[in-house]
Structure formats: C-alpha cells, structure tokens
Amino acid sequence: MPSNFTADPSTLRQLILQPGQGFYVPAYQRDFTWGKDEISRLFEDLEQGITRAAQGKTPSTFLGSVILVSDRDSVMPKHVDALPTTVLQVVDGQQRLSTLLTVFVVLSRSVSDDMRWLQQQIDAGSKNPLDIWLLNTLGERRDELLDAIAFKTYSGAGEFNMKPRLIRQVSDVWGNDATHAIYESDMAWLLMEAARYRIQNQQHAAIPVPSDRLHLDLVLRVIAGHIDDLRIGADEVDCDVLTELQFLSDIGMAKALIGSNSAPVVDPDALDDHRKSAARLLVLASFLLNGVLVIDVKAPDEDYAFALFEPLNTTGQPLTALETLKPLVVRSEGGITNYSTSPSAAAFGRVESYFPPSMRADDRWKLSADMLTAFALADTGRKLPRTLLDQRRYLRLQFQSVAPPNGSVEGARAFADQLADVSAFLFEVWPRNGTSPLMSSGTDLDRLCLEVLRSTNHTVVLALLARYYSEWAACPSSASRSEFMSVLRAVTAFWVLWRTSRATTRGIDDVHRKLMVTGHPATGLPAMARRAGASATLPAATEVRAALKSLLSTRGNISAEADWVVKVTVQPLYQTSKQLAKFILLCAHDDRIEDYSAPGLVRRGVPGSFRALTSEAWDSHYSVEHIAPQNLAQGDTSYDQAIYDQGLTDRLGNLTLMPVDLNELIGNKTWPYKRCIYAVLSETDPNARLTHMQQQLPGLAPKTKNVLQSASYLPFCEFLDKQAVSPLPHSYVAQRGQRLAELAVERLWPMLA
Structure with missing residues (x-):
C-alpha cells in the first residue's frame, strides 16, 4: 500500500473547513443529479443522527466514503495564482458533497434570518440570556457554514478574493477577477452567489435562481422545505430532540449536540416560535458540522483512486436488511434444498414479492425501512431506527434468538410469517390502491378511518393494526374482520381526539409504543407486541378500546366528550392539521339538518339525513376553507374585528368544506357577497x-354566472347564508365552533366506548 494513502473518519468540519482547500469535480463525473428522494433520505438520516447524538451514541450519521486525490496539476484550464492551496479531485462522493454544500447555503440563510430577529430583540432592550447565547452561538455556526461554502484568499479583486469550495472541470474556473473567474455549473454559481450575498451582508436573503437552472431550483426548494419543517418542529419530523427541544433543559444533551448550553436552563414549552426556531437551527447546524461523518479516503493518484472506487461500487446500492436476512432463513430450514419447499420459503417469498428487482434502489430502501419499523414494533415493541446498520443488526439478532440452534424451526417460521403479514398489511391494506379484500368488506366509516390515518401519516399505529390483520389473514372470518375494524376505528378516534386538542403530537407515539411493550396494566390489557409477553391470543378489541379511552383520560386529559369540546374549540385547527379538520367537519355534518332556532347552525337529524362519513365525501374536491377570510381586504368592515383580535380565524367555527375553485371565486370578498x-x-x-342570482347578485360577469349555474351543490356550506347579521359576529363563529365540536364528538366518542 502506498505510504501516502489514508482512510480516516472525518466530520464535515474536518473534511471541508480546511483553509485554502477546494474540491474539483473532473469532467468524467456525471452532473449533479440528486433530487427529492435522495435529499429526503439525507434529512431522514440527519434526524436519526441527531437522536443518536442526543443519546451519546457515535457515529451519529455516517454518509459513506469520499475518495479524493490531491492534485493541483490536473486543474484545466487554470490560473495558477488563483488556485486554492490544496485542490482535491473528487473521484467519488460529489453528489453528497454538492448536496451538503447546498444544504449549507439554505441553512445559513435561515440561521441569518433568525439572527436578525434575535438582534432586534436585543436592540430593543432584551436582557434574556437565552437570546444572547442563541445569537452568539448561531453566529459562530453561521460563519462556519459560510466558510464551508466559499473561502477567502489573499489574491483577487473585490468579491473575487472569495472562491467557491467546489467547481467542475470545463464549466468552471477559479479566477481573481471578472475576466478570468468562470462559475457556470449549478454548484459553483450557487456557492459564488452565496459568497456575494455574504459580502453584501445579505446572508438572510434568498438567492433568486435563473429560469434555466431548473434542477438547482428544485433542489433548493426541497432542501428549504425540509429545513422549514425542522425549524417549526412539523409533524413530519421524526426527531423528538428537535420537536420537543429537550436539550434546552438537559445540560448534558445540549453539550453533546452543540458543545455548550444556555444559561440559565430554560423550559422549552415557555418559548415562542422564533426562539424555538433558532434553537432547532442551532442543533441542525452544529450537528451537520460535527456529527456527520464520512470516511475521507485520500489516494496518491487517480489510478489508485479508481482501483478503490470500482470494488466499492460493483454491487451498486447496499443490500437491504431483508436481503441480508435471507441466508439466515435458508440456514434455519437446513439449507437451500429443504428451504425451497418449506413454510419459511412461502412466507419469505411473500415478503420478496413486494420488493421486485425492477424497483428503484431508493424506493426499495425506503419501503423496506417503513416495513421493518412497523415489524419491529409489532414483534418486540422496539422503536427501530431507520439506519441500515441498525435494521440489519436488529433482524439478525432477533431472528437468531428464535431460530436454531438458540431456538427452533417453528420459532423461525413464526418470525417469517409475522414479517410476511406486516409486509402484506403495509402493501395491500395501507395504500390507497390496496388490493386486500379486508377493507372492501368494511363499512364506509372503516375505509374513511384508514384514509384519515394514512393521509395524516400516523404510521405508529401500523404495528397494532398489523397484529389484528394477522389474525384476520390466518382466519378470514366476519368475527376477525369485525375485531380489526373495531381496533381501526378506536385508534382513529384516539388519534383525532388527542391531536386536535393540543398544539403538538408530543406523547402520542409513546402511548402506542408502551401499549406494544407493556400493554395497559390499569385496564388489564397485556403487551400487544408478539414477543413482548403478549398472551397466546390477541385481546378482544373491546380491551384495546378500554385502554385507549383510559389513556385519553389519564394522559390526554380528556375524560368526557365535553373536555374535548372545550379544548378543540380554542385550537387553531386549520394550522394544526387540515386533514383532521376535514374529518372533524365531516363528523359534524353527518346527518346534519338546519337548526331553525339558531340561524346559521346545524343540528343532528335522523339517520340517513345526510351521509358525510364516506370515502366519496372525503375524496370529493373539498378543501378546508375559511368563512371570515384569513386576509381581510382593505376597508372591509363586514366581518367583526373581534374574529381577528381573538384569534378565531383558524378555529373550527370559522372553517367549512368547499371546492378550491369555488372558494377562489369568493376568496376574501365581503360577508354579504359570500x-x-x-x-x-x-x-x-x-x-x-x-x-337568486338575478335578484341578489345583479351585475355578475357572464363567466361567474356560468360557474355558479353549473357548480355542484355545496352541502357543507348550506345554512351559512341564514346568518344574516353583518358584520359577521364573532359570537356566531364561536357558537358555531361549539356546535360543530359537539356534533363531531357524538360520532367520535362511540368508537372508543
């Protein structure tokens, strides 16, 4: 081995933030092509890594190897006096490097934006130690991110003393002035633009992307979306450290994630959204620089680099955890001859059928990770990380514990059967186009409940549902179907009542995981995971409903229907979840009729008066819209100002369902017009x-008349016109929210009873 060959684990700080070092992508490399799927996977890895780092585990996130060759001579064309001190030719890893540098650009902008707000608070007299700590620490990270994007040299006129960290051969040239510096590739252009914005002290401003850089625009928008989700702690973020900000009250965790902690320690729940955003960005920036690891492989020359590169990539994408499990399953049956006709082969064949060879590698990885996460929770009650290393280790160790020689052939077959059942549930029942006969034999409400869970991505319930699906799959009877549907409705009602009564999802995943691991001793429900001490047969659905109802009371503080009504009517439901708001409006309008004693309100009619709890109603082109507009037109006094002063705009009483195109017709028009x-x-x-149009709406444009004349009947807006008072009173909005909540809970509560 050549003496100057090295292969060392490096953080991104160590890899990129070297003075006078630039990365050079040779012409034979393909263009920067990573898109939405790869970027989403990167952010999933970052979320998992932050969780691991908070627990003191290392490495936190490992992004594979980067193969580099130190070679200034290969740069062509070049201006010697403008070259970085060290030029590293990128033989392998340019997609990751390009994506990470783009993340640095977007993240530095978001950090700068929050820093501006913090500075304004301090300039206005804030003495809050947290503000000062956040501002100073964010400033350090922001400067490091910007130094990673472009580095300063002692040569160059004006802005051209800044050099982008990464350029491509042919399209880009490091130069010291406008004549010689050429940055035409997407990456070099973006990095240099970010450097210019830094020089102009405009780091907080978004860089407008030219229309001919479509791929770069897509990448920036995808990255910005992920960072925005992390900033606000969105439901899609699978990282309790960021969503709940535990590190602000845990000194050890803060030091592990950031290297320092605020003084004094603060209660995360007491912070406003701006400070929460700043704290989350601080963790993300710190982790990117110090917690993301790569193997930095430096070869003495390009030939040797390619000798390394080819064997590392001959197998393409890494094998999934399922693929590495199969040899163990074959061995458990005594070898390939016995395996081919064994029950294990039949079960594992079912699993493999969902991951055909034609499936894209990224899709294969993501779907297998989704399936294994649900499987681990259903099998042992364990929360399985989405990292390939953890998934492989979990499957191997768990299978070896039940298969020969430690266990039995029967144990191995049961393991494979459970794996197959969870796969079948995930691929045949859970998708919108599911092929399982189970849901087709259910009621409208059953199918709607599944759609609510699916559309809100409430995947933590997959494990529990898969357990009852296994019972039905083993014996497809009306009784086993009824048990599954009963549990389905119960977990849906629990999710809707819990989520819509509070600002975050905090705690609900823990509820479901504990049900799988320990059950609910207070009601006598045993552990629901297959191998977590569960009984030989699954408990009746009535026991699951009783446990969930008890947990809703003890942990959710909702002991009765009236408790939920009080909570949901003060929640900004439109912001909480539009999908759940839609479901609540459907529940409230099921069998509704006009309440003649209260103009503009509805009450419950006889069964069959109006069917709203159907898949057809859900699939119709309805969206959740506002009655009093979010953005009041200037000079419009037809809406009570108290609606806005009291924060009623996004609450249940101000929401209705209607098609988007029709809502655009009335938008922020006055109340009499609406x-x-x-x-x-x-x-x-x-x-x-x-x-009606001729009498009440004279002067309508012909196009508007045609739209109204041909539009479908609007059942969810019927009777709103009965509220004739103008301006629209805030008392009506509040009263309507109370009424809708009472009607909705009438439908939801029995699902747990």
Whole structure:
C-alpha cells in the first residue's frame, strides 16, 4: 500500500473547513443529479443522527466514503495564482458533497434570518440570556457554514478574493477577477452567489435562481422545505430532540449536540416560535458540522483512486436488511434444498414479492425501512431506527434468538410469517390502491378511518393494526374482520381526539409504543407486541378500546366528550392539521339538518339525513376553507374585528368544506357577497339558482354566472347564508365552533366506548 494513502473518519468540519482547500469535480463525473428522494433520505438520516447524538451514541450519521486525490496539476484550464492551496479531485462522493454544500447555503440563510430577529430583540432592550447565547452561538455556526461554502484568499479583486469550495472541470474556473473567474455549473454559481450575498451582508436573503437552472431550483426548494419543517418542529419530523427541544433543559444533551448550553436552563414549552426556531437551527447546524461523518479516503493518484472506487461500487446500492436476512432463513430450514419447499420459503417469498428487482434502489430502501419499523414494533415493541446498520443488526439478532440452534424451526417460521403479514398489511391494506379484500368488506366509516390515518401519516399505529390483520389473514372470518375494524376505528378516534386538542403530537407515539411493550396494566390489557409477553391470543378489541379511552383520560386529559369540546374549540385547527379538520367537519355534518332556532347552525337529524362519513365525501374536491377570510381586504368592515383580535380565524367555527375553485371565486370578498354565493350554491334547483342570482347578485360577469349555474351543490356550506347579521359576529363563529365540536364528538366518542 502506498505510504501516502489514508482512510480516516472525518466530520464535515474536518473534511471541508480546511483553509485554502477546494474540491474539483473532473469532467468524467456525471452532473449533479440528486433530487427529492435522495435529499429526503439525507434529512431522514440527519434526524436519526441527531437522536443518536442526543443519546451519546457515535457515529451519529455516517454518509459513506469520499475518495479524493490531491492534485493541483490536473486543474484545466487554470490560473495558477488563483488556485486554492490544496485542490482535491473528487473521484467519488460529489453528489453528497454538492448536496451538503447546498444544504449549507439554505441553512445559513435561515440561521441569518433568525439572527436578525434575535438582534432586534436585543436592540430593543432584551436582557434574556437565552437570546444572547442563541445569537452568539448561531453566529459562530453561521460563519462556519459560510466558510464551508466559499473561502477567502489573499489574491483577487473585490468579491473575487472569495472562491467557491467546489467547481467542475470545463464549466468552471477559479479566477481573481471578472475576466478570468468562470462559475457556470449549478454548484459553483450557487456557492459564488452565496459568497456575494455574504459580502453584501445579505446572508438572510434568498438567492433568486435563473429560469434555466431548473434542477438547482428544485433542489433548493426541497432542501428549504425540509429545513422549514425542522425549524417549526412539523409533524413530519421524526426527531423528538428537535420537536420537543429537550436539550434546552438537559445540560448534558445540549453539550453533546452543540458543545455548550444556555444559561440559565430554560423550559422549552415557555418559548415562542422564533426562539424555538433558532434553537432547532442551532442543533441542525452544529450537528451537520460535527456529527456527520464520512470516511475521507485520500489516494496518491487517480489510478489508485479508481482501483478503490470500482470494488466499492460493483454491487451498486447496499443490500437491504431483508436481503441480508435471507441466508439466515435458508440456514434455519437446513439449507437451500429443504428451504425451497418449506413454510419459511412461502412466507419469505411473500415478503420478496413486494420488493421486485425492477424497483428503484431508493424506493426499495425506503419501503423496506417503513416495513421493518412497523415489524419491529409489532414483534418486540422496539422503536427501530431507520439506519441500515441498525435494521440489519436488529433482524439478525432477533431472528437468531428464535431460530436454531438458540431456538427452533417453528420459532423461525413464526418470525417469517409475522414479517410476511406486516409486509402484506403495509402493501395491500395501507395504500390507497390496496388490493386486500379486508377493507372492501368494511363499512364506509372503516375505509374513511384508514384514509384519515394514512393521509395524516400516523404510521405508529401500523404495528397494532398489523397484529389484528394477522389474525384476520390466518382466519378470514366476519368475527376477525369485525375485531380489526373495531381496533381501526378506536385508534382513529384516539388519534383525532388527542391531536386536535393540543398544539403538538408530543406523547402520542409513546402511548402506542408502551401499549406494544407493556400493554395497559390499569385496564388489564397485556403487551400487544408478539414477543413482548403478549398472551397466546390477541385481546378482544373491546380491551384495546378500554385502554385507549383510559389513556385519553389519564394522559390526554380528556375524560368526557365535553373536555374535548372545550379544548378543540380554542385550537387553531386549520394550522394544526387540515386533514383532521376535514374529518372533524365531516363528523359534524353527518346527518346534519338546519337548526331553525339558531340561524346559521346545524343540528343532528335522523339517520340517513345526510351521509358525510364516506370515502366519496372525503375524496370529493373539498378543501378546508375559511368563512371570515384569513386576509381581510382593505376597508372591509363586514366581518367583526373581534374574529381577528381573538384569534378565531383558524378555529373550527370559522372553517367549512368547499371546492378550491369555488372558494377562489369568493376568496376574501365581503360577508354579504359570500352569503349570497352560499345561498346560490345551496340551491339544488337550477331555476331557483338563476332567480337568486338575478335578484341578489345583479351585475355578475357572464363567466361567474356560468360557474355558479353549473357548480355542484355545496352541502357543507348550506345554512351559512341564514346568518344574516353583518358584520359577521364573532359570537356566531364561536357558537358555531361549539356546535360543530359537539356534533363531531357524538360520532367520535362511540368508537372508543
């Protein structure tokens, strides 16, 4: 081995933040092509890594190897006096490097934006130690991110003393002035633009992307979306450290993640959104620089680098955990001859059928990770990380514990059967186009409940549902189907009642995981995971409902229907979850009729009056819209100002369902105009519609008339026009929210009873 060959683990700080060092992508490398899927996987890895780092585990996130050759001579064309001191030719790893540098650009902008706000607070007299600590520490990280994007040299005129960290051969040239510096590739252009914005002290501003750089624009938007989700602690973020900000009250965790902690320690729940955003960005920036590891492989020359590169990539994408499990399953049956006709082969064949060879490698990895996460929770109650290393280790150790020689052939076969059942549930029942006969034999409400869980990505319930699906798959009877549907409705009601009554999802995943591991001793429910001490047969669905109802009371502080009504009517439901808001509005309008004693309100009619809890109603082109507009038109006094002063705009009482195109027709129009539109669209007789338009809406443009005349009946907006008072009173919005909540809970509560 050559003496100057090295292969060392390096953080991104160690790899990139070297003075006078630039990366050079040779012409034979393909263009920067990573897109949404690869970037999403990168952020999933970052979320998992932050969780591991908070627990003191290392390495936190490992991104494979980067093969580099130190070679200034190969740069062509070049201006010697403008070259970085060290030029590293990128033989392997340019997609990762390019993506990470782009993340640095977007993240530095978000950090700068939060720093501006913090500085404003301090300039206004804030003495909050947290503000000062956040501002100073964010400033350090922001400067490091910007130094990673471009480095300063002692040669160069004006802005051209800054050099982008990465350029491509042919399209880019490091130069010291506008004549010689050429940065035409997407990456070099972006990095240099970011350097210019830094020089102009505009780090907080978004860089406008030219229309001919479509791929770069896509990448920036995807990255910005992920960073925005992390900033606000969105439901999609699978990282309790960021969503709950535990490190602000845990000194050890803060030092592990950031290297320092605020003084004094603060309660995360007491912070406003700006400070929470700043704290989350601080963790993300610190982790990117110090917690993401690569193997930095430096070869003495390009030939030797390629000798390394080829064997590392002959197998393409790494084998999934399922693929590495199969040899153990074959061995458990005594070898390939016995395996081919064994029950294990039948079960594992079912699993493999969901991952055909034609499937894209990234899809294969993501779907197998989704399946194994649900499987681990259903099998042992364990929360399985999405990292390939953890998944492989878990499957291997768990299978070896039940298979010969430590266990039995029967144990191995049961393991494979459970794996197959969870796979079947995930691929045949869970998707919108599921092929399992189970859901087709259910009721409208059953299918709607599954859609609510699916559309809100409430995947923590997959394990529990898969357990009852296994019972049905083993014996597809009406009794086993009824048990599954009962549990399905119960977990849906629990999720909806819990989530819509509070600002975050905090705690609900823990509830489900504990049900799998320990059950619920207070109601006598045993552990629900297959190998976590569960009983030989699954408990009846009534026991699951009783446990969830008890947990809703003890942990969710909702002991009765009235408790939820009080909570949901003060929640900004539109911001909490539009999908759950839609479901609540469907529940509230099921069998609704007009309440003649309270104009503008509805009450419950006889069964069959109006069917709202159906997949058809959910799939119709309805979206959750505002009655009093979010953005009031200037000078519009037709809405009570108290609606806005009291924060009622996003609450249940101000929401309705209607098609987006029709909502655009009325948008932020005045209340009298909206009332007339609601009245027209509530008419089922076309002649009555026309008469109403002629009498109440004279002067309508022909196009608007045609739209109203041909539009579908609007059942969810019917009776709103009965509220004739103008300006629209805030008391009506509050009263309507109370009524809708009471009607909705009438449908939700029995699912747990």
